[in-house]
Amino acid sequence: MAQAQAQGHVHGDHHHSVKRYTGIMDWLTTVDHKKIGILYLLAGGFFFGIGGIEAILIRLQLIKPMNNFVSAQVFNELITMHGTTMIFLGVMPIIFALMNAVIPLQIGARDVAFPFLNSLGFWTFLFGGILLNLSWVMGGAPDAGWTAYTPLSSEYSNSHGVDFYTIGLQIAGLGTLIGGINFLVTIITMRAPGMSYMRMPMFTWASFITSAMILFAFPAITVGLVLLSFDRILGANFFDVAAGGNPVLWQHIFWIFGHPEVYILILPAFGIISEVIPTFARKRLFGYSSMVFATILIAFLGFMVWAHHMFTTGLGPVANALFSIATMLIAVPTGIKIFNWLFTMWGGQITFTSSNLFAIGFIPTFVMGGVTGVMLASAPADYQYHDTYFVVAHFHYVIVGGLVFGLLSGLHYWWPKMFGRMLSEPIGKWTFWTFCIGFHLTFFVQHFLGLLGMQRRIVSYLPHQNFDTMNLISTIGALLMGVGILLFLYNIVVTSMKPMNAAADAWEDGRTLEWSIPSPPPEYNFKQTPLVRGIDAFWKEKMAGNKAMTPAEPVGSIHMPSPSILPFVMSLGLFIAGLGFMFSREDFSNSFMSFIFNNYLVLIIGLMITFGAMITRSLIDDPGYHIEPEEQEEEVRA
Amino acid sequence: MMKRWQALKRLLPLLAMFSLLLSGCGREDLSVLNPQGPVADGQLGLIKLSISIMILVVIVVFAIAAYVLVKFRRRPGQKEMPVQVEGNHKLEIIWTAIPLLLVIVLAVPTIQQVFASGEDKWKQEGVLQVEVTGHQFWWEFNYPQYDVTTAQELLMPVGREVALQLKTADVLHSFWVPSLAGKTDTNPDGTINHMSFSTEKPGTYIGKCAELCGPSHGYMEFRVKAVEADAFDRWVESTKAPAVLPEDTQLAEKFKTNCLSCHAVGDQGGFTGPNLTGIGSRETVAGILLNDSNGAKGSSPVKDNLVQWLQDPQEVKPNNTMPDPKDLGFTDEEIEQIAEYLANYKLDY
Numbered sequence: 008m009a010q011a012q013a014q015g016h017v018h019g020d021h022h023h024s025v026k027r028y029t030g031i032m033d034w035l036t037t038v039d040h041k042k043i044g045i046l047y048l049l050a051g052g053f054f055f056g057i058g059g060i061e062a063i064l065i066r067l068q069l070i071k072p073m074n075n076f077v078s079a080q081v082f083n084e085l086i087t088m089h090g091t092t093m094i095f096l097g098v099m100p101i102i103f104a105l106m107n108a109v110i111p112l113q114i115g116a117r118d119v120a121f122p123f124l125n126s127l128g129f130w131t132f133l134f135g136g137i138l139l140n141l142s143w144v145m146g147g148a149p150d151a152g153w154t155a156y157t158p159l160s161s162e163y164s165n166s167h168g169v170d171f172y173t174i175g176l177q178i179a180g181l182g183t184l185i186g187g188i189n190f191l192v193t194i195i196t197m198r199a200p201g202m203s204y205m206r207m208p209m210f211t212w213a214s215f216i217t218s219a220m221i222l223f224a225f226p227a228i229t230v231g232l233v234l235l236s237f238d239r240i241l242g243a244n245f246f247d248v249a250a251g252g253n254p255v256l257w258q259h260i261f262w263i264f265g266h267p268e269v270y271i272l273i274l275p276a277f278g279i280i281s282e283v284i285p286t287f288a289r290k291r292l293f294g295y296s297s298m299v300f301a302t303i304l305i306a307f308l309g310f311m312v313w314a315h316h317m318f319t320t321g322l323g324p325v326a327n328a329l330f331s332i333a334t335m336l337i338a339v340p341t342g343i344k345i346f347n348w349l350f351t352m353w354g355g356q357i358t359f360t361s362s363n364l365f366a367i368g369f370i371p372t373f374v375m376g377g378v379t380g381v382m383l384a385s386a387p388a389d390y391q392y393h394d395t396y397f398v399v400a401h402f403h404y405v406i407v408g409g410l411v412f413g414l415l416s417g418l419h420y421w422w423p424k425m426f427g428r429m430l431s432e433p434i435g436k437w438t439f440w441t442f443c444i445g446f447h448l449t450f451f452v453q454h455f456l457g458l459l460g461m462q463r464r465i466v467s468y469l470p471h472q473n474f475d476t477m478n479l480i481s482t483i484g485a486l487l488m489g490v491g492i493l494l495f496l497y498n499i500v501v502t503s504m505k506p507m508n509a510a511a512d513a514w515e516d517g518r519t520l521e522w523s524i525p526s527p528p529p530e531y532n533f534k535q536t537p538l539v540r541g542i543d544a545f546w547k548e549k550m551a552g553n554k555a556m557t558p559a560e561p562v563g564s565i566h567m568p569s570p571s572i573l574p575f576v577m578s579l580g581l582f583i584a585g586l587g588f589m590f591s592r593e594d595f596s597n598s599f600m601s602f603i604f605n606n607y608l609v610l611i612i613g614l615m616i617t618f619g620a621m622i623t624r625s626l627i628d629d630p631g632y633h634i635e636p637e638e639q640e641e642e643v644r645a
Numbered sequence: 646m647m648k649r650w651q652a653l654k655r656l657l658p659l660l661a662m663f664s665l666l667l668s669g670c671g672r673e674d675l676s677v678l679n680p681q682g683p684v685a686d687g688q689l690g691l692i693k694l695s696i697s698i699m700i701l702v703v704i705v706v707f708a709i710a711a712y713v714l715v716k717f718r719r720r721p722g723q724k725e726m727p728v729q730v731e732g733n734h735k736l737e738i739i740w741t742a743i744p745l746l747l748v749i750v751l752a753v754p755t756i757q758q759v760f761a762s763g764e765d766k767w768k769q770e771g772v773l774q775v776e777v778t779g780h781q782f783w784w785e786f787n788y789p790q791y792d793v794t795t796a797q798e799l800l801m802p803v804g805r806e807v808a809l810q811l812k813t814a815d816v817l818h819s820f821w822v823p824s825l826a827g828k829t830d831t832n833p834d835g836t837i838n839h840m841s842f843s844t845e846k847p848g849t850y851i852g853k854c855a856e857l858c859g860p861s862h863g864y865m866e867f868r869v870k871a872v873e874a875d876a877f878d879r880w881v882e883s884t885k886a887p888a889v890l891p892e893d894t895q896l897a898e899k900f901k902t903n904c905l906s907c908h909a910v911g912d913q914g915g916f917t918g919p920n921l922t923g924i925g926s927r928e929t930v931a932g933i934l935l936n937d938s939n940g941a942k943g944s945s946p947v948k949d950n951l952v953q954w955l956q957d958p959q960e961v962k963p964n965n966t967m968p969d970p971k972d973l974g975f976t977d978e979e980i981e982q983i984a985e986y987l988a989n990y991k992l993d994y
Contacts, residue, residue, distance in 0.1 A: 079860035079963040152857045158833070159816040159858060163781075248833040254817065255836055288717070294732035319819060319830050319855075321838035324763030328756045335748045335755075342702075342744040343737070349709050350736065355727045356719035367714065374706045378699035385751060387758040388691040390827020391677045394819060394855040458678050458692075459671035460823040462855040465863025469933070471942040473671050550726075 036570035038122035044107030051100030058092035072470040090153030112521035115199025128185035130578035135179025142171035157246035187221030201539035213278025228264035262313035270309035276413025287363035288355030301340035334384035361435025365416030376404030397457025423509035442491025448484025518546035584613025682844035779818030796919030802877035819856035880994035923992030951984035
């Protein structure tokens, strides 16, 4: 592997040389938020693809009644892995990709608060995701649904599938928690001079609140997964009725995490839409402060409504009534947001770029998902909707029609900033129309399937129940969505072959700080930290006739964090430890394998790798390195 | 003659619309939109109310969106900057207050129904008590007032409230009869649930398991059969009658030692498998193979269904716990005979 020794400059106290890597080592060791953003996008995109293939297989099985395309066991593995992969390994990382690529730029920072942790968060997510997906080739994937309700996921699941689920998600969840904490601290401490909280761009606000939600929600699933893996692997009885446990406890723990998770997913999409719509309407966001407070309110209420997933569990009328009302209340702040977006466009000059098409498409689609959410909130009506295709339709309207539309909008919007190249507009529009039409074909009919009596998670259905035609339409729609995603990939490939010539202010009407620096930005982002003089800081300068931001500091030497392989090593250790723990009770035919696994040797080796890397990190001082003004000039010229 | 034809022609689209509307509401033994009892009726009422409110919201949003998107497109050559509006307090208050009002309109009947349906009717005068137990992948129905147990088909008299106590013997299931009542989960002992429903209309209603419970979750169907009160009494009588065993003594012995170690007929047999008393007069075999007793579409004769099931239970319901009869030493011929015997084991009611 090629390594280049950077010149150590003699400049006051800043005398260190640091290893700077190229090629694959550069990607394994990077702590640069922009590169980590790209890594998140690659890995998230990869898992999104796997989840998408699983979705297509599910739809092919349901294309006609009593189909035999996949077996019942494989079908349950597919639905479990589709949900788990899409939520934890597909869309969450793509959200983190955009947060990494954009947040430091939007707040005028040179990196995140903890660049090393940022890298650690990515690698733990990736190794957790790989571990989970290894289940496909190591004795069967988890099959108890992404909700993993006990006792189906504990006493009644005999393969290692659910172990992969608990351990894999545990490791991946660590990454999410680390990422959330990192962005909280970054946004609190690293804003450029003049950027008060109420001057932060909406995407930054949304990411801030999402990170806070991650901080409170992920510990719940962590506890749940620990309890479940103890039940499964060490013979504990947290969820076993016969031994005094309670399976309903799992449902509470899961949804205390699971419902906030929905808002963790959707709030960043709200943030993206709030950036894209003003840019392409050339008008500032309508009702900025009410948008901020609506977002906070949604996050707060999001923690108060988990039991609406459990109306049929038998919690009693008092709980059902309270959770009904709390859930309905969320409609109010969400409604505020919808109208604010519409009135942002009112009186504006709207251009229909592919990014804006996704943002505009988001509004009606998300409204449809939102209103079915209010319908579901009515507990007695939910006794009918619950666990039917009506619910499947509802949450896909919210997560695909809401979040994925938002992500595609954001990716088209920030692509030039991330990669320095504009995505092809014609292909982008084709992507939008195929994906949007495919989406509605797939999921609109599912509302009716649910009401006509089709329950969720069924491998097949008898003919003559009025299900056949709508399932066929749904499958055709899913294939069309697949075409949309393939077009997007094609767009990426075509674009990557074009010259890197995107302008700094790629859409010409950029309002926030990221558009004031080159596309892609240099590794230190801002040569001089900008001075923020109002909301939509860059727009304000442009309107005042300035071409660039007013700097808040003189040109000087920039301190950068050193790259490090340790986050990768720590995560690899966790991966090995996870496998070791999972198979610690396994009877191997090979006596050597039995010896190392049954005596917890693999677990210990894995943990030693992780702790060793942690000790190394603690003992060896990392002074970082400096980029001097002359070097900055060179980079600009290059 | 001509005139009548023209009138008919005018009526045709109307008829087509009407039949479309009817078929749009789905089967009356299965659809939420076609309720056959007061509980499902009340739930549909809430669904209709919420759908109406939501359609109103959707129309308003879509109309504003359409107007904005048409009116405020950027025109070629448009150079001047749009006015940068910070916000509008009056508008903000309007679109906070109106949704709040709409939520209250929906919340009040919701709470009324939550408390009404949450009432435990188990000990009320005159109800029919049924203990429901979910198993992977079949349903057990026990009538403590009559000391009768049956499986896969819940028989009930019309016009009488049925109060259920629901629990599971293994994993979680959910009891759902869309056209009679919404679903209730079956939890293990300690968290037993209750629900109730009734219907005035005799007929068979399709029930489904609505909580993922394993590979055959989708095939865990059952039936609720509403009959007249005297027919129900006759059914109880004939269910309690002594077991009828196969006439062939050798077959009867084999049936007893193998099948009856789990299943029960009449007063004989075990309890771990579905009760087979009167299986010949049920509408399904194993909940998923439709019998042609009432001419359902896609159905087959009871005996054929029984043969199909006994030939390979795993093929019909993957992962069910019944041993393969062939592994127990049943020949094809014996399977035929057992199927013949069970198909003719009918209850008179």
